[in-house]
Amino acid sequence: MDLTGKVALVTGAAQGIGRSFSEALLRHGAKVALLDLNMSAGEACKKALDGEFDAASSLFIACDVGAEEELKCAFKKTIELFGSLDIVCNNAGINNEHNWEQTINVNLTSMIRGTYLALDYMSKENGGKGGVIVNMASLAGIFPAAHGPVYTATKHGVVGFTRAIAATSKLLDYGVRINTICPAFVDTPLLNSVNQEQMMGRYYIFKDTVKKLIQHYGILDPSLIVQGLMKILQEEELNGAVMKITKSKGIHFEIYETALIQPEVK
């Protein structure tokens, strides 16, 4: 996919992986809607990006992805300003085992809603011209993380939903490729949650164990996750792929047995 002039929407764009995604998309000539709950970080991010790229190429939208109307409105604004939509990165996520209901809402419900909204605009079934959706999961979407059972559940949900909706898209010829990325630990502010009792909840006792895990497996630079995103955008055959990213193996894929014979519908 040539990214020049393409329109992307990135959630959780103010910092961490989402910000790195947004910078990379702008560098490749795309226009980017930067969605984030954190107004001050979002505005600071937009200002910094304007110093490097044409200010008209990006738009910051204050948006809580967990609030249905706010997310709908952000998609609408993006299309009103940029005229189309080609790429959606459902990236926003939290690690909060104390308020675990919020973790489900942000990490899983909003990923599903973001995918459906993206399909509303991009699916050929609705007169759209196709596109690519990337849903951020985690290695905790494949392996259980004892320090984060609800985080683990949401990321397993993201992986399962993405694989299933990608199969639907192929069967019904939506023209939209949908994939997921599962990184190990990445150098972003999210890792600070391990030191916060109000985030770790009853699993705060694992604080030092998690730090040892992180030390053992190493911390990935967000630029490697950007490389994963670019691979997904460029390799047209990728749909329903579960991309793992680790220090020891780099970018690679989870291989699953073919479980179902998909029905012919057309």
Ligand SMILES: NC(=O)c1ccc[n+]([C@@H]2O[C@H](COP(=O)([O-])OP(=O)(O)OC[C@H]3O[C@@H](n4cnc5c(N)ncnc54)[C@H](O)[C@@H]3O)[C@@H](O)[C@H]2O)c1
């Ligand atoms: N950092 C890691 O080790 C790691 C590893 C694997 C997967 N991930 C996943 O990658 C994604 C990005 O994580 P990160 O490490 O960049 O985190 P981060 O905390 O550094 O950044 C997340 C961004 O999302 C925003 N956000 C949070 N809740 C939101 C909401 N309700 N609405 C809108 N924006 C919201 C935050 O304000 C923040 O700007 C998450 O889905 C996370 O689960 C992170």
Ligand SMILES: CCCCC[C@H](O)/C=C/C=C\C/C=C\C/C=C\CCCC(=O)O
């Ligand atoms: C507690 C801080 C929040 C972490 C968020 C992140 O998404 C969590 C990842 C958790 C699961 C991964 C846990 C352990 C495995 C880590 C690395 C395995 C690497 C294997 C390899 O290098 O081959």
